[in-house]
Amino acid sequence: MTALSQTRHKELRPVRWWLIAVAAMIVAMVLVGGATRLTESGLSIVEWKPVTGAIPPLDESHWIAAFEAYKQIPQYRELNSGMTLHEFKTIFWWEWSHRLLGRVIGVVFLLPFLWFLWRGVLTSELKKRLWVIFGLGGLQGAVGWWMVASGLTKRVEVSQYRLAAHLMLALIIFAAIVWTLRRLSDRAPVLAASRLRVTSWVLLGLTFLQIYFGALVAGLRAGRVFNTWPEIDGALIPSASRLFFEEPWWRNMFDNTLTVQFQHRMTAYVLFALAIWHVIDAIRARAGNAVVNGALWLAASIAVQAALGILTLLHQVPIDLALTHQAVAIVVLTLAILQVERMKPRGAALTERQLDLAVGKAA
Structure with missing residues (x-):
């Protein structure tokens, strides 16, 4: 490896650690999503507010309003009609945590990405891959809401088709990051x-x-x-x-x-x-x-x-x-x-x- 290549690989070290962190957060989000599904918490938030939704209910009146909104969907009426506000808070926090983690992943990906672009650290090939990953991440947020929306009107749970699509897209993003990390290495084939x-x-x-x-x-x-x-x-x-x-x-x-x-x-x-x-x-x-x-x-x-x-x-x-x-x-x-x-x-x-x-x- 030449001196220039050694310098370049040193510059790419922060990129590797950044991608490792994003991949680890995706794993965490998949597991939190699994817990959200297993606790049947995924329909507890019936609105999609990409920005203001990061703020949970801050007082009793806001909690009551969120609970009343949940009471309007079939899942509450058919499965959870005796649920208390305290029980609602439990399922709310699972879904809120899942969505918050998605927002955090978006920020953790985007801000360092823009920094690396500004510094000129990334090759054209790597830029293309990372822009695709970023685009898939944005799509994943929309797919998540599309999945939740399937359980808000006629069903008491989300569509299994949309659930599978949501999980598979998350793992495609994860796979793309793992692949990109490996292609950054200088090992011999x-x-x-x-x-x-x-x-x-x-x-x-x-x-x-x-x-x-x-x-x-x-x-x-x-x-x-x-x-x-x-x-x-x-x-x-x-x-x-x-x-x-x-x-x-x-x-x-x-x-x-x-x-x-x-x-x-x-x-x-x-x-x-x-x-x-x-x-x-x-x-x-x-x-x-x-x-x-x-x-x-x-x-x-x-x-x-x-x-x-x-x-x-x-x-x-x-x-x-x-x-x-x-x-x-x-x-x-x-x-x-x-x-x-x-x-x-x-x-x-x-x-x-x-x-x-x-x-x-x-x-």
Whole structure:
């Protein structure tokens, strides 16, 4: 590495720590969002005020007004009609904390980003990536309200479709930050057989799909039924008449609690089997310690996640197990991203030549 490159990497160190902080805050927000869902607190704030909504009720009259607004929606009338003001405050604080954390993440991302732009620290490639991430963050706020709005008029809970979209967008943003962080490193690329790269991409895609199915399970509360394993509805594979009784058939994959839970289970089995195969293939191909260890860690995390999923199901979704299950899902996703990235050629990364040119322009 040249002297100019060393200077450039030193300048990028604050960028790395900033992105790590944002990624950590996104993880925290996903977990707070999970707790908000599990405590059925997500509809406690019936307005979307991006700026003034950061201020909670400050006196008793404001609390009463917020509670009265909540009383107008179906969830209160059909599920919580005996709720006290004290109980309302509990669910209010969960939703308010979730929204506040989203606002804080926006500020923590935007202000340093503008500072780095002004200082000329960022390359053109990095600027593009970060602007896309910022745009996705703004979209996520709108998707969050779109999700909440689905439960304010006719439903007593939010739409499982919109809940899944909200979670997936959060994790896409998280994945983009993790990927960007890895591409900022100056490590040498790991040479690996093309089939290993393909398998790693399939594992990443299946991980996203499995998390999406998990979000549908959560949105439908499908984890609170069929609380047996390995059988489901009294069989290893339920009858087609039970899995696909809704018309058209594909709606069962999103609306039928049995089908949604079954496909979540089956995808877990496929994901675990493929992860084990990836480990064996990496060892047989002599892919190197980085790839083999990455495959081992990924398979181990999937095994832990599967065990947590089974325990969560058997115990009928206690909050502590459910949140741990959600947290480990993020660990699995992170390890899947890292496994893909470590085998990807670095042509699109910030090469030493690009760094030198950027420093020369700044000088």
